[in-house]
Amino acid sequence: MMTDGTATRTKGPESSGRHRRNLLRLVTGFQASVLLLSTLSLAGCGYALVGRSSSLPEDIRNIYVQTLGNQTTRTQVDQILSQAIASEFVKRQRFRVVSTSGEADAILSGTVTLFRVRPVAFGAQGRAREYEVYIGGQMEFRRAGDEDEILWKQTNYQFRETYEADISEIEFFSREDQAIEEVADKFAESIVIDILEGF
Numbered sequence: 614m615m616t617d618g619t620a621t622r623t624k625g626p627e628s629s630g631r632h633r634r635n636l637l638r639l640v641t642g643f644q645a646s647v648l649l650l651s652t653l654s655l656a657g658c659g660y661a662l663v664g665r666s667s668s669l670p671e672d673i674r675n676i677y678v679q680t681l682g683n684q685t686t687r688t689q690v691d692q693i694l695s696q697a698i699a700s701e702f703v704k705r706q707r708f709r710v711v712s713t714s715g716e717a718d719a720i721l722s723g724t725v726t727l728f729r730v731r732p733v734a735f736g737a738q739g740r741a742r743e744y745e746v747y748i749g750g751q752m753e754f755r756r757a758g759d760e761d762e763i764l765w766k767q768t769n770y771q772f773r774e775t776y777e778a779d780i781s782e783i784e785f786f787s788r789e790d791q792a793i794e795e796v797a798d799k800f801a802e803s804i805v806i807d808i809l810e811g812f
Contacts, residue, residue: 676719676721677712677757679714681723682724684725685728693797694797697801719757719764723770728746728747733775746776747773772796772803
């Protein structure tokens with residue numbers, strides 16, 4: 614039988630397997646490229662993949678954390694939050710928290726204007742098992758010795774966090790003590806992230 618001279622190939626198992634391997638390499642390479650581009654895009658938007666990263670000027674090394682003012686009726690909330698913020702700066706490793714403003718390159722100051730704890734979930738016996746903590750405040754981070762150069766400022770800082778409570782606690786003040794301790798570190802982390810890595 615005559616043919617037109619065009620050869621027709623039938624792909625055997627070996628050829629199909631080679632094709633699948635080549636396709637897999639192409640897909641894997643594409644996924645890696647997308648991951649790299651995504652990482653670069655996040656870095657460009659101000660998100661940091663490493664906790665030490667910061668958009669602050671490089672000469673800001675020594676930080677003085679003033680004890681926050683307290684306009685609420687809850688005692689010690691200012692001291693606990695101030696200590697948590699200082700600890701969070703230290704975790705970043707680039708910074709050193711100093712004991713006086715004279716040693717500082719920058720100063721963090723602020724005031725707690727609102728502290729509220731309210732139940733949001735209840736157990737079988739009607740006892741609260743989950744609480745929401747709300748903290749409001751005014752925060753400012755400025756270069757030391759220069760009242761005009763404000764590096765970061767929030768006049769209406771708001772923080773909300775929920776936590777699971779020990780339902781055996783029946784004293785309201787005990788619940789507030791527990792609430793402060795539960796959320797202090799997360800509050801401090803949110804403040805420091807906003808200062809160092811925020812837009």
